Amino acid sequence: MTLENAPLTPLPEFDPPGSPAIDVAHLVKVYKTTRAVDDVSFAIARGSITGLLGGNGAGKTTTIAMIMGLVLPTSGRVEVLGCAMPAQSAEVLGRMNFESPYVDMPMRLTVRQNLTIFGMLYAVPDVRERIEALAADLDLRDILDRPTGKLSSGQKTRVSLAKALINRPDLLLLDEPTASLDPDTADWIRQHIESYRKANDATILLASHNMLEVERLCDRVIIMKRGRIEDDDTPASIMLRYNRTTLEQVFLDVARGRAQESMP
Numbered sequence: 001m002t003l004e005n006a007p008l009t010p011l012p013e014f015d016p017p018g019s020p021a022i023d024v025a026h027l028v029k030v031y032k033t034t035r036a037v038d039d040v041s042f043a044i045a046r047g048s049i050t051g052l053l054g055g056n057g058a059g060k061t062t063t064i065a066m067i068m069g070l071v072l073p074t075s076g077r078v079e080v081l082g083c084a085m086p087a088q089s090a091e092v093l094g095r096m097n098f099e100s101p102y103v104d105m106p107m108r109l110t111v112r113q114n115l116t117i118f119g120m121l122y123a124v125p126d127v128r129e130r131i132e133a134l135a136a137d138l139d140l141r142d143i144l145d146r147p148t149g150k151l152s153s154g155q156k157t158r159v160s161l162a163k164a165l166i167n168r169p170d171l172l173l174l175d176e177p178t179a180s181l182d183p184d185t186a187d188w189i190r191q192h193i194e195s196y197r198k199a200n201d202a203t204i205l206l207a208s209h210n211m212l213e214v215e216r217l218c219d220r221v222i223i224m225k226r227g228r229i230e231d232d233d234t235p236a237s238i239m240l241r242y243n244r245t246t247l248e249q250v251f252l253d254v255a256r257g258r259a260q261e262s263m264p
Helices: 060-067 111-121 127-137 153-165 183-200 211-217 235-241 247-255
Strands: 022-031 034-044 049-053 075-080 096-099 171-175 203-207 220-225 228-233
Touching: 022 060, 034 060, 034 075, 034 220, 034 228, 049 060, 049 211, 060 075, 060 171, 060 203, 096 153, 111 127, 111 153, 127 153, 153 171, 153 183, 171 183, 183 203, 183 211, 203 211, 211 247, 220 235, 220 247, 228 235, 228 247, 235 247
Parallel strands: 049 203, 049 220, 096 171, 171 203
Antiparallel strands: 022 034, 022 075, 220 228
């Protein structure tokens, strides 16, 4: 058999049709003697908004870091848009992004300079036009040439969201996107997140302590405690199971170890 007629080795199929946006199986992360994430499994459907809830130290941030390929699991498997993380991260990082008000951009650079740099990092082909479009959508035109460090909290949040959307991601990971915002600005941000998801059929994983925000945005809620999944269902079903009228009441029940109540 010659090289010319030798059969080709099939290439791995990235992002196969119908696969989950995020598929996590038996995920474990151990730091010395602490199991930060302990046998966590879930699959998140394309085009959905899923809330990842839990108190401080529940394992949310570590789980998100492993999904992003930033932290190597001790054991288990993570697939994002059909690609194994972190081994195939180069195939998928350009299709995902992350937003958190706790992660600052370079303060001395202007908003336009910051967005340009991130656009170039994501190889956005029309970065100038993309920045102009985001500036219009997120009301940034008046602050594009202002140093990022001189912005208000609400302005910084809008710029951070623009950074997260610069590459038109199929998967958006949000960590407390409306923390420390006034109710009007927070509602405005939530509306834009909803609009982006619907217009682009994007998948969103939202970590938040704002239970009203989670009730409004999320199709599904995963509650973590001490590194494990405590509950996983729609917000309405979880509230029904705990015989509560709000997710905040459920969150307190889980955090304080109160058992689910039987419905009459």
